[in-house]
Amino acid sequence: ETGVTQTPRHLVMGMTNKKSLKCEQHLGHNAMYWYKQSAKKPLELMFVYNFKEQTENNSVPSRFSPECPNSSHLFLHLHTLQPEDSALYLCASSQDRQLGGQPQHFGDGTRLSIL
């Protein structure tokens, strides 16, 4: 139990579908992150929120749309995805994005498959 919960754990969707990934943390953290983990590739940081404000968007295509309604919840809205978007999507949280030396705590991820 890491204190970071992601749902669903698995998702299969067609390219024209719209779905959302959810992340919730119970650690009292103020920073939340979305990562993409593809086979044979390093972890890719997608988005960062600190105190509910988006602070980083690492050139992520607009078919991925994050939402952070409060410091405990983070969503990733998906629409018209491509087959290359199939991957494990990991959510993480940390105390404060601006503090150095803070480890990130990860959820177990959502395995996304695009048909």
Place this chain on the structure above:
Amino acid sequence: AQSVTQLDSQVPVFEEAPVELRCNYSSSVSVYLFWYVQYPNQGLQLLLKYLSGSTLVKGINGFEAEFNKSQTSFHLRKPSVHISDTAEYFCACSAGNMLTFGGGTRLMVKP
């Protein structure tokens, strides 16, 4: 900007043998260093971290790592591995508010 290099993409080892997973980093400023483990179908779990002080850091599951500033390395070691240690291991470096991960090393423990 910083970077992290994990020199081995896969490390096969027999059960009860010692293992070392290598990590080198590059940064123009002081860094904090981490090792994470990822078991199949799970997220990343923090194994240990170096913030300051003693260069030998002990973590969970019998792992330890040594920070070597002159060689810019943070190698992970375990004196005797178990089958259950089979997983992907990630080294990470934090400078300022940026956390950079290495490409990962798959540890495969054989009976």
